[in-house]
Amino acid sequence: MKRSDRTKAAILVAARERFAADGYAKATIRAIAAQADIDPSMVMRYFGSKEKLLAAAASFELELPDLTAIRPDSWGDVLARHLVARWERNDTLVALLRVAATQDFAAERMRTLFAGQVAPLVARIEPDEKTAATRAGLLATQMLGLALTRYVLELPPVVALTTDELAAWLSPVLQHYLTGMVPGSDSKE
Amino acid sequence: MKRSDRTKAAILVAARERFAADGYAKATIRAIAAQADIDPSMVMRYFGSKEKLLAAAASFELELPDLTAIRPDSWGDVLARHLVARWERNDTLVALLRVAATQDFAAERMRTLFAGQVAPLVARIEPDEKTAATRAGLLATQMLGLALTRYVLELPPVVALTTDELAAWLSPVLQHYLTGMVPGSDSKE
DNA sequence: GTCTATAATTCGATAGAC
DNA sequence: GTCTATCGAATTATAGAC
Numbered sequence: 001m002k003r004s005d006r007t008k009a010a011i012l013v014a015a016r017e018r019f020a021a022d023g024y025a026k027a028t029i030r031a032i033a034a035q036a037d038i039d040p041s042m043v044m045r046y047f048g049s050k051e052k053l054l055a056a057a058a059s060f061e062l063e064l065p066d067l068t069a070i071r072p073d074s075w076g077d078v079l080a081r082h083l084v085a086r087w088e089r090n091d092t093l094v095a096l097l098r099v100a101a102t103q104d105f106a107a108e109r110m111r112t113l114f115a116g117q118v119a120p121l122v123a124r125i126e127p128d129e130k131t132a133a134t135r136a137g138l139l140a141t142q143m144l145g146l147a148l149t150r151y152v153l154e155l156p157p158v159v160a161l162t163t164d165e166l167a168a169w170l171s172p173v174l175q176h177y178l179t180g181m182v183p184g185s186d187s188k189e
Numbered sequence: 190m191k192r193s194d195r196t197k198a199a200i201l202v203a204a205r206e207r208f209a210a211d212g213y214a215k216a217t218i219r220a221i222a223a224q225a226d227i228d229p230s231m232v233m234r235y236f237g238s239k240e241k242l243l244a245a246a247a248s249f250e251l252e253l254p255d256l257t258a259i260r261p262d263s264w265g266d267v268l269a270r271h272l273v274a275r276w277e278r279n280d281t282l283v284a285l286l287r288v289a290a291t292q293d294f295a296a297e298r299m300r301t302l303f304a305g306q307v308a309p310l311v312a313r314i315e316p317d318e319k320t321a322a323t324r325a326g327l328l329a330t331q332m333l334g335l336a337l338t339r340y341v342l343e344l345p346p347v348v349a350l351t352t353d354e355l356a357a358w359l360s361p362v363l364q365h366y367l368t369g370m371v372p373g374s375d376s377k378e
Numbered sequence: 379g380t381c382t383a384t385a386a387t388t389c390g391a392t393a394g395a396c
Numbered sequence: 397g398t399c400t401a402t403c404g405a406a407t408t409a410t411a412g413a414c
Binding site: 022023024025026097098100101102107110111114115119133134136137138140141142143144145146148149150152153154155156157158160161164165168169172173176177180183 | 211212213214215286287289290291296299300303304308322323325326327329330331332333334335337338339341342343344345346347349350353354357358361362365366369372
């Protein structure tokens with residue numbers, strides 16, 4: 001374990017915090033370096049550019065549960081609990097979300113993350129390809145909407161909820177998106 | 190109707206478009222002025238500062254329907270149709286949402302808009318004050334999540350949905366947040 | 379009312395000493 | 397590896413000519 005590795009790790013931690021708190025433009029390399037207590041030029045030396053620094057700092061795995069190993073009627077419940085727990089105080093997610101609101105390359109990264117991790121999960125339980133993509137997209141509207149209102153906009157009533165209450169409210173919604181009838185054929189899940 | 194009024198209106202239109210497309214930092218006064226085909230100094234003359242320009246450009250009414258005039262079991266449906274229709278191609282909303290992701294004063298504005306327009310709507314159909322605030326907050330997670338994924342992140346499956354399909358999917362979710370049982374007392378709506 | 383010129387900052391990135 | 401110094405570019409905002 002070299003000294004440089006520890007320095008790089010410290011930079012990444014500070015970068016996540018600054019990007020998550022301030023977004024891309026306001027999170028300056030100078031501010032990130034100051035928080036990591038190193039020289040700003042070291043950031044450039046190790047990561048090449050600000051954009052590459054963000055790419056390194058905002059890379060992560062959702063580590064979604066395998067729904068095929070679970071009873072279908074508890075999919076929403078399991079997924080809600082998992083995501084709420086996994087996202088609580090997660091600078092990496094908030095950093096990516098905040099930056100993606102203004103930087104195209106970060107939004108593209110978010111789309112890639114969605115296509116690579118959320119869509120495949122749903123594809124394994126929904127045979128129709130187009131329907132699977134739709135269900136995954138709807139899941140994203142609710143989950144990213146939660147992250148946005150709770151961690152970025154910080155709407156008071158959303159912040160006030162406990163993770164247990166959140167999971168309880170979200171569970172039937174995710175279940176609806178995963179198993180609900182597709183509009184056109186009318187019925188209820 | 191003075192020339193100056195037309196100029197101000199043109200600036201506001203251009204500002205909404207630039208803020209909605211680029212966020213706060215990248216939407217420069219120069220770029221906004223160029224799009225409105227006027228001199229950058231005129232923007233300062235009329236609005237004083239960039240922050241005041243955003244405040245003027247991102248002010249709007251949600252014009253939510255009065256749910257007390259509607260049968261309770263169609264609340265979700267009416268609200269879903271209304272919001273989906275009202276938000277389609279709405280630069281003002283997207284501008285505020287995008288800027289709120291990085292600028293504290295815009296996030297505060299979003300919280301004010303929520304507290305002033307969404308919360309009161311729910312308060313009229315939910316007697317318990319705390320529960321009403323929670324329901325309103327949950328509504329916001331889904332509706333702002335839709336705006337985020339469809340208009341800002343542009344997740345392909347979410348963009349691909351028609352407004353009718355969207356309303357059909359969202360309707361039971363909004364109904365759940367408006368009328369569903371509060372976690373703790375278990376039952377279904 | 380409109381525009382030019384520029385002040386005052388700030389930032390990402392680079393060059394090079396040690 | 398680490399730091400100083402600085403370049404070049406871009407920004408908001410202002411002062412003032414016409």
